[in-house]
Amino acid sequence: MIDDSDQNQNPESDPVARYEEERSDSSLLTDMTGAGRVDWRNNILIPLLAILSALIVGAIIIAFSDVDTLRLWGSDPGEALSVTATTIKDAYVALFEGAFGGIGPISETLTRAAPLILAGLAVAIGFQAGLFNIGANGQALIGGMFALVVGFQFSLPVFIHIPLIIIAGLIGGAIWGGIPGYLRAKTGAHEVITTIMLNFIALRLVDWLLTQSFFQLEGRSDPVSKSVMDSARYTKLLDWLNPRYRVHLGFIVAILAATFVWWLLYRSTIGFEFRTVGANPDGARYAGMNVVFLIVAVMAVAGSMAGLAGVDLVSGTLGRATPGFIGMIGFDAIALALLGRSHPFGVVAAGILFGALAAGGQNMQVSTNVGIDIVQVIQALIIVFIAAPALVKAVYRVRGETRGIEVSSGWAT
Numbered sequence: 170m171i172d173d174s175d176q177n178q179n180p181e182s183d184p185v186a187r188y189e190e191e192r193s194d195s196s197l198l199t200d201m202t203g204a205g206r207v208d209w210r211n212n213i214l215i216p217l218l219a220i221l222s223a224l225i226v227g228a229i230i231i232a233f234s235d236v237d238t239l240r241l242w243g244s245d246p247g248e249a250l251s252v253t254a255t256t257i258k259d260a261y262v263a264l265f266e267g268a269f270g271g272i273g274p275i276s277e278t279l280t281r282a283a284p285l286i287l288a289g290l291a292v293a294i295g296f297q298a299g300l301f302n303i304g305a306n307g308q309a310l311i312g313g314m315f316a317l318v319v320g321f322q323f324s325l326p327v328f329i330h331i332p333l334i335i336i337a338g339l340i341g342g343a344i345w346g347g348i349p350g351y352l353r354a355k356t357g358a359h360e361v362i363t364t365i366m367l368n369f370i371a372l373r374l375v376d377w378l379l380t381q382s383f384f385q386l387e388g389r390s391d392p393v394s395k396s397v398m399d400s401a402r403y404t405k406l407l408d409w410l411n412p413r414y415r416v417h418l419g420f421i422v423a424i425l426a427a428t429f430v431w432w433l434l435y436r437s438t439i440g441f442e443f444r445t446v447g448a449n450p451d452g453a454r455y456a457g458m459n460v461v462f463l464i465v466a467v468m469a470v471a472g473s474m475a476g477l478a479g480v481d482l483v484s485g486t487l488g489r490a491t492p493g494f495i496g497m498i499g500f501d502a503i504a505l506a507l508l509g510r511s512h513p514f515g516v517v518a519a520g521i522l523f524g525a526l527a528a529g530g531q532n533m534q535v536s537t538n539v540g541i542d543i544v545q546v547i548q549a550l551i552i553v554f555i556a557a558p559a560l561v562k563a564v565y566r567v568r569g570e571t572r573g574i575e576v577s578s579g580w581a582t
Contacts, residue, residue, distance in 0.1 A: 210562075210567060210568075211510070211558065212510045212512070212515070214567060215555070215558050215561055215562070215567070216508055216509075216510070216515075216519075216555060218554070218561050218564075218565050218567070219508070219551055219554035219555045219561055220522070220551055222550070222554045222561065222564070223547045223548075223550035223551040223553075223554060224261070224547065226550050227543055227546060227547045227550060228257045228261070230543065230546060231256060231257050231260055231539055231543060232253045232256070232257060234539075234540075234543075235252075235253070235256060235538075238252050238253055238256070256537070256538070256539070259536070259537050260533055260537050260539040260543070263529070263532050263533040263535075263536040263537050263539075264526070264529035264530065264532070264533045264544075265529060266529070266532060266536075267528055267529035267530070267531060267532025267533060267536075268524075268525035268526070268528045268529035268532075269525065269529075272407065272410065272411075272414065273411070273413070273414060274528060274529070274532070275416075276407055276414040276415055276416040277415060277416075277528040278521065278524045278525045278527075278528045278529075279416045279420045279521070279524065280415045280416045280417065280419075280420070280485075280486065280524070280528075281523075281524035281527045281528055282420065282423070282520040282521045282523065282524025282525075283417075283419040283420040283422070283423040283481050283485070283520075283524075284309075284419070284423075284478040284481040284482055284486075284498050285478075285498060285501055285502065285505055285520040285523050285524060286423040286424075286426075286427060286505070286516055286517050286520035286521075287309075287422075287423050287426055287474050287475065287477045287478035287481060288305045288306075288309060288474070288475050288478040288498045288499055288501070288502035288505070289501075289502045289505030289506050289509065289516040289519060289520055290426060290427060290430050290471075290474040290513060290516055291305040291308060291309075291342075291346070291471040291472065291474040291475035291478070291499075291502060292305055292471070292502045292503050292505070292506035293430075293505075293506040293509065293511040293512070293513065293515075293516050294430060294434070294443075294467060294470055294471040294474065295360070295467065295468065295471045296447075296506055296511040297434055297443060297444050297447055297511055298443045298444065298446050298447035298463070298464070298467040299446065299447030299448070299450070300350075300353070300360050300447070300464070300467060300468065300471075301360055301361050301364075302346070302349075302360060302364055302468065302471045302472075303360075303361055303364045303365055303368070303499070303500075303503065304345070304346065304349060304360075304363075304364025304365070304367050304368055304472070304475070304499070305471075305475040305478070305498070305499035305500075305502045305503075306368045306371070306372075306475075306495055306497070306498065306499025306500065307345055307364070307367045307368035307369075307370065307371030307372065307499070308341075308342040308345045308346045308371075308471075308472040308475035308476055308479075308499075309342065309475045309476060309478040309479035309482075309495045309498060309499060310371040310372060310374075310375050310479060310494075310495050311341040311342060311344065311345040311371050311374075311375075311476065311479070312337075312338040312339070312340075312341040312342035312345070312472075312473070312475060312476020312477065312478070312479035312480060313338065313341075313476070313478075313479025313480060313482060313483040313490060313494065313495065314341060314375060314378065314479070314490060315337040315338055315340060315341030315342075315476070315479075316334040316335075316337045316338040316341070316397075316401075316476075316479060316480040316483050316484060317384070317394055317395075317397060317483050317489070317490050318337070319333050319334045319337040319401065320334050320397030320398060320401035320483065320484060321394075321395040321396065321397050321398060321401075323398075324398060324400070325400060325401075326400065327399075327400040327401075327404075330398070330400040330401045331400075331401060331403070331404075331418070331484070333401075334397070334401050334480055334483075334484055335422065335477065335480055337480075338473075338476040338477050338479055338480030338483075339473040339476050339477065340473075340476070341476050341479070342472040342473045342474065342475045342476020342477065342479065343469040343470070343472045343473040343476065344469075344472070345367060345371060345472050345475075345476075346468045346469050346470075346471050346472015346473065346475065346476075347465055347468055347469035347472060348363070348367060349363035349364045349367060349468055350464050350465040350466070350467060350468025350469060351465050351468075353464055353468070354460070354461040354462075354464040354465050355461065360468065368499065372492075372493060375490065375492065375493075375494075376392060376492050379392035379393065379394055379490060379491070379492060380392050384490070386489070392491065392492050393489065393490075393491055394489045394490040394491070395489065396488050396489045397483060397484055397488055397489065401484055402484055402485070402488060403417040403418035403419050403422075403481070403484050403485035404417060404418045405417045405418075406418065406420070406421075415486070417485045417486075418485065419480075419481035419484070419485040419486075422477060422480075422481070423477075423481070423517070423520070424517065426474060426477055427513040427514060427516065427517045428513070430470075430474065430513040431512075431513040431514060433470070434513070439463075439466070442458050442463055443463060443466075443467050445458065446458065446460055446463045446464065446467070475499065475502075478495070478498060479495060482494055482495065501523060501548075504519075504523070504548060504551070504552045505519040505520055505523060506519075507552060507555050507556065508522070508551060508552070508555055523548065526544045526547060526548060527544065529544075530543075530544035
C-alpha cells in the first residue's frame with residue numbers, strides 16, 4: 170500500500186508539486202535550465218565560448234584568404250604578421266562599428282534582428298515540446314500573405330489596422346504550422362518531412378498568388394504585390410530623429426512575443442504540458458494529457474510566431490510582397506534556437522547577435538577588403554561549436570557535465 174503522506178512529502182514524485190515549485194522560482198537562469206538549479210555553464214558560458222571560438226576561427230580564415238599576404242610570409246614574416254593582424258583588426262572593428270557604432274547601426278541591427286527573433290521563437294517552441302519545426306519559412310510566407318491582404322484591402326485607422334494585420338499574420342502562420350502538427354499527432358508523419366514539404370508548397374503558392382490580379386500591383390507584369398496602406402505600416406521608432414533609421418514597431422512586437430512565449434512555457438499550465446509532452450509523450454498521455462491536441466497546439470503556436478516574422482517584413486521593412494520575400498530567415502531561426510538554448514530570451518539575444526552580424530557585415534565589406542561571406546562562415550561556426558559542447562569544454566577546460574539539446578522526440582514516436 171502506498172503511503173500518501175510520504176508521497177506528499179516528496180515533490181519529486183508529485184507532478185503537481187513539481188509544477189508549483191517550478192512556478193514559484195522566477196529566476197530567468199532557472200527557467201533556462203528547466204531544472205531547479207542554475208546551469209550557467211551549459212546555458213551561458215558555452216554559447217559565449219562558442220561565439221568566441223567562431224570569431225577566432227573566422228580570424229584564421231580571414232588571414233588565409235589574403236593571397237598577397239600569404240606570399241609575403243615567405244620573404245618577410247614580420248611584415249606579413251603585421252599586415253595580417255591589421256587586416257583582422259580592421260575587419261572586426263568595422264564589423265562592430267557597423268552593428269553598434271552609433272544610433273544608425275544599432276537601428277539597422279534591431280531591424281534585422283526582429284524577424285529573426287520571431288522565427289527563432291517558432292523553432293524554439295517546437296524544441297521545447299520535442300518537435301523539430303523546420304517550417305518557419307513557409308509559415309512566415311503564409312502569415313505575411315494573410316497580413317498583406319488585410320494591409321492593402323481595408324482602409325482603417327492605424328490603431329485598428331496594425332492590430333488586425335498582426336492577428337491576420339498570427340492566424341496564417343498558425344494554420345500553416347498546425348497542418349504538420351495534425352499530421353504528426355494523427356498519422357505519425359514526422360514534422361521534419363511535412364514542414365519541409367510545406368515550405369516548398371508555400372513558396373510556390375506565393376509565387377502563383379503574386380501573379381493574380383487580386384494581389385498583383387497594377388501596371389506590373391512581374392510578380393510584385395500591391396503595397397500595404399500607410400495605416401498598416403509598422404511605425405518607425407526613430408523617425409523623429411532621422412527618417413533613414415529603419416527600426417520600427419516590429420522589434421517591440423518581437424520582444425513582446427518573446428515575453429509571451431516565456432510566460433506561456435514557464436508560467437502557464439498548457440506550457441507545462443507542452444514541455445511535458447516534449448520530455449515524455451507516453452508519460453504525458455498516462456497523466457491524462459491530450460497529447461494529440463497538445464502537439465497540434467504547439468505547432469500552431471510555433472507557426473503563429475513565424476507568421477509574425479512575415480508580418481514584420483510585409484508591414485515593417487518591405488511594405489509589399491515579392492517571390493521568396495522571407496529569404497532564409499526560417500533556416501537561420503534553427504541556428505537562433507540552438508544558440509539561445511531554446512529559451513525565449515536566449516533567442517532574443519541570439520537574434521540581436523545575428524542581426525548585428527548581418528548589419529556589421531555590410532560595413533565590413535565596404536570598409537575593408539574582407540568579403541561579407543565571412544559573416545555566414547562565422548554564423549556556421551557558431552552553430553558547429555554550439556552543437557559540440559563537449560569540444561568547447563575540452564578546448565577551454567570547462568568543468569561540469571555536458572548537456573546537449575534534445576530537439577525531437579524521435580522519428581517513430
